[in-house]
Amino acid sequence: MSGWFILLAFVTAWACLVLASTISQDPQLRNSDLTIRPETFILFIFLILTGKSIIDTLHKAIESKELITIMAQPVSAQKVALGKFMGILLSNLTIVAFGLGLMASIQLGSFWLRPDNPLSITGEMPDGSGSLWVNGYGITHLQILAVIIMVFLASSMGFTYSILNSLDLKRRLVGLLLYSQLVTAIFVVMRWNENLASGSVQRITPVQETLALLGIMFLASAGLYPTIRYLYFEVWTKETSGKKAMWFQKRSWGGLRWLERPFSPIMARLIKKELIINVQKKEILGNIIAIIGLSALLIWGWQRIADLKDIPARAQQVAYPAIISVGIYLAAILQCGFIGLGSIGKEGRKFWVLKSLPVPPKSVFMAKAWAILALSPITVLGVALPLPFILNYSLVWKLFFVLMTLAIIMTFTGLGLIMGASYPNFNESTGGMPDVMTMYLLMILCLGFGGGMFVFAGYTLARDMLMGMLATTVCLELGFIIMLVGINGGAFLYSRIEPRTA
Amino acid sequence: MEAKDLSKTYGDVNALNDVSFSVKRNEVFGLLGSNGAGKTTALKIFSGLIRPSQGQAYVLGTRVVGNELKVKANIGYLPETPNLYETMTGEELLDLVATLRGMDEESKNKRIDYLAKVLEIEDAMDHQIGTYSKGMRQKIAFALAVIHRPKVLLLDEPTAGLDPRFAKFFKSWIRDFGKTGTTVLMSTHLTLIAEEICDRVAIINSGSIMDIGTVDELKKKYSVGTLEDVFVKVVGGSDWRDLLPSSL
Numbered sequence: 001m002s003g004w005f006i007l008l009a010f011v012t013a014w015a016c017l018v019l020a021s022t023i024s025q026d027p028q029l030r031n032s033d034l035t036i037r038p039e040t041f042i043l044f045i046f047l048i049l050t051g052k053s054i055i056d057t058l059h060k061a062i063e064s065k066e067l068i069t070i071m072a073q074p075v076s077a078q079k080v081a082l083g084k085f086m087g088i089l090l091s092n093l094t095i096v097a098f099g100l101g102l103m104a105s106i107q108l109g110s111f112w113l114r115p116d117n118p119l120s121i122t123g124e125m126p127d128g129s130g131s132l133w134v135n136g137y138g139i140t141h142l143q144i145l146a147v148i149i150m151v152f153l154a155s156s157m158g159f160t161y162s163i164l165n166s167l168d169l170k171r172r173l174v175g176l177l178l179y180s181q182l183v184t185a186i187f188v189v190m191r192w193n194e195n196l197a198s199g200s201v202q203r204i205t206p207v208q209e210t211l212a213l214l215g216i217m218f219l220a221s222a223g224l225y226p227t228i229r230y231l232y233f234e235v236w237t238k239e240t241s242g243k244k245a246m247w248f249q250k251r252s253w254g255g256l257r258w259l260e261r262p263f264s265p266i267m268a269r270l271i272k273k274e275l276i277i278n279v280q281k282k283e284i285l286g287n288i289i290a291i292i293g294l295s296a297l298l299i300w301g302w303q304r305i306a307d308l309k310d311i312p313a314r315a316q317q318v319a320y321p322a323i324i325s326v327g328i329y330l331a332a333i334l335q336c337g338f339i340g341l342g343s344i345g346k347e348g349r350k351f352w353v354l355k356s357l358p359v360p361p362k363s364v365f366m367a368k369a370w371a372i373l374a375l376s377p378i379t380v381l382g383v384a385l386p387l388p389f390i391l392n393y394s395l396v397w398k399l400f401f402v403l404m405t406l407a408i409i410m411t412f413t414g415l416g417l418i419m420g421a422s423y424p425n426f427n428e429s430t431g432g433m434p435d436v437m438t439m440y441l442l443m444i445l446c447l448g449f450g451g452g453m454f455v456f457a458g459y460t461l462a463r464d465m466l467m468g469m470l471a472t473t474v475c476l477e478l479g480f481i482i483m484l485v486g487i488n489g490g491a492f493l494y495s496r497i498e499p500r501t502a
Numbered sequence: 503m504e505a506k507d508l509s510k511t512y513g514d515v516n517a518l519n520d521v522s523f524s525v526k527r528n529e530v531f532g533l534l535g536s537n538g539a540g541k542t543t544a545l546k547i548f549s550g551l552i553r554p555s556q557g558q559a560y561v562l563g564t565r566v567v568g569n570e571l572k573v574k575a576n577i578g579y580l581p582e583t584p585n586l587y588e589t590m591t592g593e594e595l596l597d598l599v600a601t602l603r604g605m606d607e608e609s610k611n612k613r614i615d616y617l618a619k620v621l622e623i624e625d626a627m628d629h630q631i632g633t634y635s636k637g638m639r640q641k642i643a644f645a646l647a648v649i650h651r652p653k654v655l656l657l658d659e660p661t662a663g664l665d666p667r668f669a670k671f672f673k674s675w676i677r678d679f680g681k682t683g684t685t686v687l688m689s690t691h692l693t694l695i696a697e698e699i700c701d702r703v704a705i706i707n708s709g710s711i712m713d714i715g716t717v718d719e720l721k722k723k724y725s726v727g728t729l730e731d732v733f734v735k736v737v738g739g740s741d742w743r744d745l746l747p748s749s750l
Contacts (some may be wrong), residue, residue, distance in 0.1 A: 276589055349585035355551050358575040358601045364715045498552040
């Protein structure tokens with residue numbers, strides 16, 4: 001697995017560099033209004049690491065029952081929380097350092113291998129202008145400092161947000177409202193120079209930008225301290241003490257008995273069990289929020305491209321469907337692929353319950369697949385539909401995106417399930433998710449399958465409507481087959497897994 | 503039930519080493535051993551949770567390996583540390599297991615109500631298992647094992663975590679299983695429990711069976727008065743006084 005990861009990391013880093021280099025060296029794009037500034041890239045790092053920090057905090061610091069051993073020692077809860085925070089911060093710094101180092105090493109390698117035409121990221125452009133970022137912006141020391149500050153900000157804000165999100169509703173809303181001001185401030189600072197409509201408002205210099213970020217970091221730290229000091233222990237105690245049953249779990253409500261209409265009693269119970277476990281997990285809610293954010297991001301991306309005046313027409317034709325496809329990919333990975341990936345691991349030490357029962361493994365996996373599919377309409381509505389309606393696509397193209405979303409959902413579900421059964425991780429502190437290498441491998445696999453399906457069906461539809469719908473149907477069937485393979489393969493692997501603890 | 507030359511290896515560790523024994527119908531058979539002796543491994547093999555590295559296990563004449571579903575339909579299993587789904591209520595989990603075992607709606611509901619009443623967990627049935635105490639989880643796990651009135655019961659340290667009242671209740675319940683047509687294979691490291699409720703006992707140490715017999719047979723064979731002394735003699739430990747350090 002380590003070999004796969006290293007290979008995939010290099011391939012992905014190389015692909016990103018080639019893409020960035022191509023864009024930056026294309027004369028038409030360079031002369032257009034497209035401004036992919038370093039600030040956008042840094043903001044992207046901030047968003048991803050904040051999401052990662054939220055989930056890490058939830059699993060390792062809040063819901064971790066293993067911490068009771070530490071809490072029983074003469075160590076203050078604040079020190080425990082600080083230790084957990086430092087662990088999350090260090091892991092984020094390591095990831096960013098690894099990523100930047102990899103890209104830098106590949107770029108240096110390209111100078112050695114192709115001295116006449118290297119991947120020009122920080123080198124001089126043919127016309128004498130800047131580097132990766134068009135319009136002459138280079139990566140400066142201050143921007144590298146901004147990356148480090150962003151890692152600190154993402155870690156502290158993610159940590160704080162996760163704790164605030166576990167409080168009672170009143171305090172949760174107040175805390176989130178206060179913290180959202182910091183997020184807004186970050187966006188304003190990082191997007192200030194890009195959003196200037198006229199010369200009446202002054203641009204901020206890189207030094208001013210860095211100082212503003214440092215100020216926000218100071219404020220974020222000021223929020224982190226009371227969270228650790230006064231709120232962490234309360235939240236940890238509450239989260240590890242168990243909760244009252246949700247309304248649909250009570251006998252008086254029938255407990256999701258409507259599932260027995262389309263399914264057998266056994267399958268209905270298995271699906272219900274999966275839904276209860278999944279819905280209570282905050283990752284599902286987090287994923288829904290991420291999907292809504294993703295839709296907003298797609299609409300923003302559409303707006304940015306719409307503002308371009310000189311972008312080639314052919315690029316415009318591809319750009320919008322590509323944006324929608326990328327959005328569907330990301331949403332389906334979160335909602336289907338990753339959940340399938342953790343489907344066995346999240347059983348943790350409860351694995352013995354189903355394994356000791358006379359339930360065919362295939363039934364177990366069909367229930368897991370059905371539970372994932374039950375939540376997928378959120379993906380369809382949230383990501384696939386807004387842009388096609390805003391862009392006033394024809395009915396055929398709207399139908400295309402809906403059907404392709406279903407195909408992608410089934411494909412990613414199947415791939416996630418079989419990989420989750422191949423590499424189960426019963427460590428409950430990670431929420432059952434396999435290591436980052438396995439997640440990365442799944443992302444690449446899904447990208448290959450999903451990308452291939454979109455290009456095949458989309459290209460065919462662009463040339464001929466009837467053939468295009470046929471191609472879309474083929475993709476739908478292929479997605480169904482992949483899901484079946486995932487279910488059956490996962491069931492086979494599941495039957496071979498031996499629970500080490502019960 | 504029968505174990506024939508059962509062995510189980512985890513890497514370099516031999517959890518079980520050529521273990522052979524048989525359990526008669528309607529018998530309460532105890533596996534007595536200290537921690538790490540191999541008791542849990544043996545029970546897991548009989549329950550179909552793990553496969554032996556060598557040898558075979560049989561339940562009701564059926565070989566376990568290759569017939570896991572058929573065997574699981576006839577057994578009830580209580581693990582040593584019953585980790586349960588924390589976000590499900592007690593009733594939901596019992597309902598899930600009873601349905602997966604093919605019980606019809608009416609008998610399932612009656613059985614759940616009966617077990618909840620007998621185990622005194624009626625008030626907690628609507629609460630998530632995450633809020634349960636250790637004893638309540640043990641009770642729910644026990645209910646899971648017996649809800650379908652199995653022909654064979656596999657119990658791993660069944661009285662762990664129970665208060666004295668319920669520990670006594672469980673012991674008499676287990677004794678009664680044998681009389682009502684259920685074969686019981688249980689593991690324990692408590693000699694008093696084994697002495698009280700087991701028809702026959704196998705002493706297991708470091709993955710091997712050291713001796714098998716009824717409690718009276720073993721006491722007579724080793725000329726001692728208690729099963730505890732039998733255990734110490736068989737396993738080869740010193741007098742307990744010699745084990746204590748000079749200062750704690």
